[in-house]
Amino acid sequence: MAGRLRAPTGRYGGKSAVERQAERRRRFLDAALQLFGDTPGYRATTVAALSEAAGLSTRQFYEEFRTLEDVLTALHLEVNDWAEQAVLLAVAAAEGLPLPERAAAMFRAYAANVTGDPRRIRITFVEIIGVSPSLEEQRLARRATWVDLVCAEAKAAVARGEAAPRDYRLAATAFIGSVNGLLHDWNAGWVDATLDEVVEELVRQLLAILRPPGWKPPGT
Known part of the structure; x- marks a missing residue:
């Protein structure tokens, strides 16, 4: 994949696009700390599993990151x-x-x-x-x-x-x-x-x- 997908812009739910992006990124990192740092570990984690643990979609993952x-x-x-x-x-x-x-x-x-x-x-x-x-x-x-x-x-x-x-x-x-x-x-x-x-x-x-x-x- 050449790069991240483009995230939505504008305000939604009282939050700006930048605030929503920061929140999504934080949720992915918190989920990664748990999955990479405990079970199953980085090498056994998939994008789908990380997205599920973060309570987000794989599309949202690729809006923030390219790879695990x-x-x-x-x-x-x-x-x-x-x-x-x-x-x-x-x-x-x-x-x-x-x-x-x-x-x-x-x-x-x-x-x-x-x-x-x-x-x-x-x-x-x-x-x-x-x-x-x-x-x-x-x-x-x-x-x-x-x-x-x-x-x-x-x-x-x-x-x-x-x-x-x-x-x-x-x-x-x-x-x-x-x-x-x-x-x-x-x-x-x-x-x-x-x-x-x-x-x-x-x-x-x-x-x-x-x-x-x-x-x-x-x-x-």
């Missing part, structure tokens, strides 16, 4: 955006706190947001894998956003004299992989620990990266 992959693409971005917003709010609230407390606030916010709904973890770490080159590119781009955030925090910590000066990009990339892997395994029941213990471990790992053995704060 487009839905997964939008949902993956949204789930990541929710987590990023939670982390940025936590970072802002932790302004002025010592590095260990700032790191703990970041990871508590991220872990709570991602694990608060198991469907979000499945979308982020499972369903997105191996779908297509474009989705893989998006997954890596979103991971790069998290790497940038860690690097920015590391740079700020260096400026405050709380971390050793160095290029942290390689370490941050490896660390983000550890974060994602640990949270996925914890959610799957493969890690015998509480979520607080998982967060504490992540904080210890980050501090070990930022404060390697032998490093001392300036002036000590």
Whole structure:
């Protein structure tokens, strides 16, 4: 199919065409979160099943999306955006706190947001894998956003004299992989620990990266 069908224009039921389109899109994404993130999963979901779950028609689906992959693409971005917003709010609230407390606030916010709904973890770490080159590119781009955030925090910590000066990009990339892997395994029941213990471990790992053995704060 070359593109989406054209949606109706004008007001209907007191809502504009733009408002109706946004509502339809929201219903499709909410239905996709349930079907892709739970049962039956992205690969076993059809356009007809998603439309039925959203309480809409397949014609309305094609007015909003071209393919189910487009839905997964939008949902993956949204789930990541929710987590990023939670982390940025936590970072802002932790302004002025010592590095260990700032790191703990970041990871508590991220872990709570991602694990608060198991469907979000499945979308982020499972369903997105191996779908297509474009989705893989998006997954890596979103991971790069998290790497940038860690690097920015590391740079700020260096400026405050709380971390050793160095290029942290390689370490941050490896660390983000550890974060994602640990949270996925914890959610799957493969890690015998509480979520607080998982967060504490992540904080210890980050501090070990930022404060390697032998490093001392300036002036000590």
